[in-house]
Amino acid sequence: MGPFLFAGSLARRRRHRAVCSCRGFALVLPLPLRRPKAYSMTEQRKAVALISGGLDSMLAARLILEQGIHVEGINFFTGFCVEGHTHAIRNHHRQKPKRNNALWVAEELGIKLHIIDVIEEYKDIVISPKHGYGANLNPCLDCKAFMVGKASAWMGQNDFDFIITGEVIGQRPKSQRRDTMPLVARESGAFDRLLRPLCAKLLPPTLPEREGWVQREKLLGLNGRNRKPQIRLAARFGIDDYAQPAGGCCFLTDRSYANKLSDFWQARGDKSYELDDIMLLKVGRHLRPRAHFKLIVGRDEGENNFLSGYRRQYPHLYPTSHKGALVLLTGKANSDDLQLAARLTARFSQGRDAARVSIAVCDADGHQQTLTVRPLTPNEIPPHWYL
Ligand code: SF4
Numbered sequence: 001m002g003p004f005l006f007a008g009s010l011a012r013r014r015r016h017r018a019v020c021s022c023r024g025f026a027l028v029l030p031l032p033l034r035r036p037k038a039y040s041m042t043e044q045r046k047a048v049a050l051i052s053g054g055l056d057s058m059l060a061a062r063l064i065l066e067q068g069i070h071v072e073g074i075n076f077f078t079g080f081c082v083e084g085h086t087h088a089i090r091n092h093h094r095q096k097p098k099r100n101n102a103l104w105v106a107e108e109l110g111i112k113l114h115i116i117d118v119i120e121e122y123k124d125i126v127i128s129p130k131h132g133y134g135a136n137l138n139p140c141l142d143c144k145a146f147m148v149g150k151a152s153a154w155m156g157q158n159d160f161d162f163i164i165t166g167e168v169i170g171q172r173p174k175s176q177r178r179d180t181m182p183l184v185a186r187e188s189g190a191f192d193r194l195l196r197p198l199c200a201k202l203l204p205p206t207l208p209e210r211e212g213w214v215q216r217e218k219l220l221g222l223n224g225r226n227r228k229p230q231i232r233l234a235a236r237f238g239i240d241d242y243a244q245p246a247g248g249c250c251f252l253t254d255r256s257y258a259n260k261l262s263d264f265w266q267a268r269g270d271k272s273y274e275l276d277d278i279m280l281l282k283v284g285r286h287l288r289p290r291a292h293f294k295l296i297v298g299r300d301e302g303e304n305n306f307l308s309g310y311r312r313q314y315p316h317l318y319p320t321s322h323k324g325a326l327v328l329l330t331g332k333a334n335s336d337d338l339q340l341a342a343r344l345t346a347r348f349s350q351g352r353d354a355a356r357v358s359i360a361v362c363d364a365d366g367h368q369q370t371l372t373v374r375p376l377t378p379n380e381i382p383p384h385w386y387l
Pocket of ligand 1: 141143175
C-alpha cells in the first residue's frame with residue numbers, strides 16, 4: 001500500500017498532523033489488560049475517536065472535545081472505503097471537491113488523525129463474518145467489533161483512556177441496535193471504555209461517565225433513523241458542510257457492488273480477494289458474457305484512464321477505428337470469446353452503428369492483434385450479462 005495523500009490545506013494549516021500507519025504492524029496489545037496508569041485528579045483524559053468521515057462520528061468527537069477531553073481520530077482503510085477512490089475518477093464527479101472526508105473532518109475538528117491500513121486483517125471479516133451479512137455483503141456487526149477492537153489495541157499502546165464512536169441506537173438495523181451495542185463492546189475487548197456520545201443516555205453509564213471524565217448529562221440520547229437531530233446539532237456547532245450519509249461508509253452496503261463481489265467469488269471458486277480485485281469492482285460497467293470471462297468497460301475518460309493502469313495485468317481491448325471504451329478482460333478467453341469481447345467493445349464505442357469497427361486486442365505481455373468486427377446490437381446483449 002502506498003503512502004496516503006493528505007489534502008494540501010492540511011499541510012498549510014498545520015493545525016494537526018495526520019499519520020499513516022501502514023499495515024498497522026504495531027497494533028498488537030489487547031485491552032483492557034493494559035497497564036493501569038496513575039493519573040492526578042487534574043490530568044487531561046484522552047479519547048480516540050473512530051472517524052469515518054461522516055457526520056455522526058464528527059459530532060461524537062465534537063461533543064467530547066467540548067468536555068475538555070484530548071481527542072485524536074483513527075480511520076481504518078479496508079479497501080472497501082467509499083472515500084477517495086471512484087469519487088475522484090468519474091467525469092461527472094469532477095466538479096465536486098476531491099477530498100478524503102476523514103481527513104477533512106479531522107481538520108475541521110482540529111484533531112490529529114491516524115489512518116491505519118487494515119486491508120489484510122479485514123479479509124477475514126468480509127469473507128466469513130461470525131454474525132453474517134446485512135442487506136448486502138456488509139458484515140457491519142463483525143466490522144464494528146473489529147474496528148473498535150483495533151482502536152482498543154491502539155488505545156492501550158498510546159496510553160489513551162477511552163474510545164468514542166458515532167453510533168446511534170436504531171440507526172442501522174443490523175449493527176446499531178440496543179442489543180448489539182454491548183456485543184460490540186464485549187467482542188472488541190473495549191468493554192466499558194467504549195462511549196457512544198450520541199446515544200449514551202440510553203445505555204448504561206460507561207467508565208468515562210462513572211469516573212467523571214465526561215459529564216453524562218452533556219451527552220445525548222439519540223435513537224432511530226431520523227437524521228434531523230444530527231443536522232440540528234451540526235448547525236448548533238456551526239458545521240454546515242459534511243458528507244451526506246448514503247447507506248453506509250463502504251461499498252459493501254451497495255447492492256450493485258455486492259452483486260459484483262458475489263460474481264467475482266463465484267467465478268474464482270473461493271471467497272478470497274486481493275486489493276486490486278476489490279478496487280476494480282468499483283470501476284466501470286461489468287459484463288459476464290460467459291462463465292469463464294468477464295469484461296470491465298470504462299464508462300468515461302476518467303475510468304478509461306484508471307483501467308489503463310491495469311493493462312499489464314489483464315488482456316484488454318480498445319477500438320482503433322473509432323473513439324470508445326478501454327475494456328479489461330478477466331478470466332480465460334479462447335478465440336471465439338475474443339471475437340465476442342471485440343464485438344462488445346465495438347458496441348461501447350462511437351462506432352456502435354457502423355458496419356465494421358476495428359478493435360485492438362492486447363494480452364498482458366503486450367502482444368497485439370486487430371479484429372475487425374460488427375458491433376453487437378442491444379438485442380444481442382442479454383440483460384443477465386450485466387452484473
Ligand atoms: S458500512 Fe462497511 S465500514 Fe461501515 S460498519 Fe458496515 S461493513 Fe463496516
